[in-house]
Amino acid sequence: MGSGTRGVIRRLAAGVAVLTASGVLALAAPGSAQAAAVHACAGRKVRTLSFTTGSVQVFKQGRYVCAVTYAKNPRGTKPMSVSVQARGGRPWRIQKRATRQVGPVTVYAGHRCVWVKGSVGRTAVSSGWILC
Known part of the structure; x- marks a missing residue:
């Protein structure tokens, strides 16, 4: 068997393995x-x-907090943002023009309170310190 044939067989085997794994996952947990x-x-x-x-x-999830901002009206792009700050840390923020959602932003909060903010267009929300 030549080196070219071995490469083809290796690629075919990898492709079969990927298809088999995806099929098993689809059957094991369809939802x-x-x-x-x-x-x-x-x-x-x-x-x-x-x-x-x-x-x-x-x-x-555990000691991590994650947030996502969703627009009520997904038509057209608009400025959107989401921010999460663990007490004593700096805020982690994503700000961009989007149609449906912006984020996720995940921070390690440990056992600290977090402050979450989000905006769509000119309207925003701010949680204050939560999850203490």
């Missing part, structure tokens, strides 16, 4: 792929901060 697409953050949802043009969803 998990859909659930992952619904939430941009890992963990459980602990708060929803609603305002007139959107909402910020806050999630917690």
